[in-house]
Amino acid sequence: MTGATVWLTGLPSAGKTTIAHELAGRLRGDGHRVEVLDGDEVREFLSAGLGFSREDRHTNVQRIGFVAELLASNGVTVLVPVIAPYTDSREAVRKRHQTQGTPYVEVHVATPVEVCSVRDVKGLYAKQAAGEIAGLTGVDDPYEEPEAPDLRIESQHQTVQESASALYALLIEKGLL
Template sequence: MATNITWHPNLTYQERSELINQKGATIWLTGLSASGKSTIACALEQLLLKEKVTAYRLDGDNIRFGLNKDLGFSEKDRVENIRRIAEVSKLFADSCSIAVTSFISPYREDRDKARELHLNSNLKFIEVFVDVPLEVAEKRDPKGLYKKAREGVIKDFTGISAPYEAPIKPEIHIRTDLLSVEESALQIYNYLKEHNVL
């Protein structure tokens, strides 16, 4: 841990928000693989951008191939993966952007730490439980991961050989076996409007 560092103060969040006329927040989508998180995150990002709201999506594609390419899928690496994502999304929120994160983030404690990190800086953290029955997720299985997990090819696969701890009180609960992608993204967008984030 570095000890020879000093925080350099700059604009406050309030000053930044007033200058660009936008508030920041992190929208944290969590759920099983193939629940629809990334698809909804893409749709929400596009919806926000069309409304001239600065937003950026963080998911396995742009995090695991870059910032977190040194991490595997052990419990320790999953914890570190989520810790880093929480820190990055906090920076986006502090910049008055909307960070849309899409990660399984299977452990409740890790998501709670991400929430606490934001709340300690007076930043909005909105947990979205992208919920789908396991059998529906397995039937979708776009990358064939469940099949490989059932065959023992993939070890520590969330929902099969590794746990998923569902949120207890998410701000938003979406059942993707009952709603379309567009309806799901709109549900989040409407929440942001109703709670004065947009």
């Protein structure tokens, strides 16, 4: 069975994790081996102690990329919903996969910051607006949008199921399912 890394990048509260879990359920139902490497969980267990400087964010993304490639190279479809705000960090992960011959798909969950701040699942936008936190990606810290992702999802215009279905169709088209 072919594994692959499916990297879902986007702003906080864009819908990355929700879409990943929806797709994971569908793939598991089809009998695929699937793992979701959620950015928040990885930060808690694999990247504990890292902050949110550019260097720490890069290190976090590289750690996630390493684990994703390891799993994908062993036949697991790995869904990676992480912000990964910097192009150079995402490109380093892509290159690692290319070097190892492991399929890699980049998905930009391109939800506008105005929509994300209304969703504000974790209360981050409210905390930033109140001056309680700084360095919020897409507000007072940069987010470099992917220039040519394999798929761009505008989650504000479709349901979670439609977003997951679009990604499922892409994986079939690429011969990964």
